[in-house]
Amino acid sequence: MKNQKLFSKIFLYTFMVMFFVTVIAHVCLYFLAPQMTLSTNSFLGGAIIESDINTGLLIKSAISKALPMSLLGCTIISLICSLIFSKAMSKPIKQISETTEKMEQMDKTARCTVDTNDEIGVLASNVNMLYSSLLSTIENLEEEKQKVSEAEKSKIDFLRAASHELKTPVTALNAILENMILGVGKYKDRDTCLLECKEITGQISFMIKEILDTSRLDFTQEKKNFESFDLSDSLPLICEPYQLIAKAKKLYFSLDIQEKCPIHTSKKNLEKILSNVLSNAVSYTNPGHRVTVVLTADQIEVRNECVPIPREKLHRVFEPFYRPDFARDRKDGGNGLGLYIVDTLSKALELSYKFEPMENQSGMCFTLFLS
Template identity: 65%
Template sequence: MKKLKLFPKIFLYTFLVMLLVTLASHLFLYMFAPQMQINASRFLENGVMMETTLNTEWIIQDAIFKALPISLACSVLVSLVCSLIFSRAMAVPIKQISITTEQMEQLDKTARCPVNSSDEIGVLACNVNSLYASLLSTIENLEEEKKKVGEAEQSKIDFLRAASHELKTPVTALHAILENMLLGIGKYKDRDTYLVQCKEIAEQLSSMIQEVLETSRLDFTQDVQISEPFDLSDTLPTLCEPYKLIAKANQIDFSVEIHEGCPLDLPKRNLEKILANLLSNAVSYTKPGSKVSVVLYADRIMIENECTPIPQEALSHLFEPFYRPDFARNRQDGGNGLGLYIVSTLSKAMGLSYTFEPMASPQGMRFLLFFTK
């Protein structure tokens, strides 16, 4: 019995119970019915009624014995039909739940248990559906998190590869100069001159390492700081002040326009770091006599600088770590190649979108940072 499936098991249990009840009822009828006595009333011809009691045991036994095969056959047939109906009514919903759970085991997103009643089986089907919906939601969230973690790990790997490649050049140059100085080869005999150059390379390396360490601390998937409410229109003039001084020293016209308030709820230091890198790039790549303009709206900030537009083929690489356009490969002129990479990383972490595109008139570049997620 333990190895039988649900339908035959319910059928056998039900049929045996009904058969047992049928046999017991016939047995009791056969045992007790003959002991009953009946009163026979007879009217005489003169109208006088006489009552007598007859012992009819043998009559009843004979009648029951003759009717017993037909009665048992009919009772067994009725029991069989009722057992089949009851077993089907009980087994079919459970079988449907079993088939559906097998589909759920294969993570079929369309699998749903049919709910045809409000009894315990119907409640069970509802609970299974609810549990499966919750499971699918959890799996989707885990897959999304896994994707983000994978992207973050890949970003870290790419960044470390780029950093190691970028650091290798000055280290190699420093090693070559020191070796030539030790061997006293050619112009490297003038140690005083090349010691100064070695010191400059060492300072450059120190600065690069510091920049790499600061950038490596950025969180590639989540906000690295807790959001806080603030109005960018209040902090933007202070943030732009140092770059105004640099622009003035380089004979660059630097203007700031605030059209309306810009209330935000973001990690403030991260946003300031984004704007600082953008403003630094704008001032660095603008020639004397040209203009840098910063315009703030309620939902975005626009930074424009007049310069030679960046070629379209270079735009897709600008946000890669340590990338510098061909016309700005010199570190003193072209920076360290981490500015826009930091901008891109922090913007993605905060869920902000941006565009960076050339301007036709006047010629230059325009960066738009949108605060609506």
């Protein structure tokens, strides 16, 4: 019985119970019916004993003749009823079993049919809920895995670029020191060369600090540090140091706050994004030209009049340590990490942006969408 299918088990159990009841009923009828007749006639008191005995024998004889046909008929009825009952009981369970096999194969369309509100219907509903929860968990894990994988790849690419970027000044410093030791040409003037070496070491130190700060960026930023604030209140403070730099470089810097801008995000990281964008805008704008910041309810624009970056190179400006051809010098073009930080933090905060040449004048426009 242990190895039989559920349908067979239900059928056998049901048929055996019904057949047992049928046999007991016929046995009782065979033995008790004549006795009940005798008792009834004796109770009425008007019949002869011999007649009573003959009546009992006749009843017993009639039952004996009808018993095989009656037993056969009841057995057939029991068989049919057992088949119907077994099929009705095993069908929904079989459907659940077939569906769970599909679920085991991770068929996302697999669902148990819920036709009733009884225990089997509740079981089917629970299986559906469990499978939906499992699919949701797997999907979330896959998303997290993808994010972690992308973060690891970004960090590896960043470290490779950092190593390459540090290689240049280190090689230059090493060459200067070797020539100083050998006393070749202009390198005999050690005082001048030491000042140049000190300047290079300062550049290396600054680059290492920037690289370490950038490497600490959380590519899988959690939302637990998010807070609600109005950007229109803090934007003047963010722009203030760059207004001073612009004034020193003889640039025109204008801030236009058109509307209130309530937002729920990481205030610290948003300020870092805007600081890097403003720093780039001021750095790449020539004297006598303009930097404009415009804030509305759902976006902020930073426009600067400069030599536009060709569209075919726009996708590269967000790579670490990339500087356009017209600003390859570190003194003019920065360290090439600003827009990389902007891109990384924008993705972490789930904020979209666009960076493109301005249409009506020569320059670039960075737009950060805040909703």
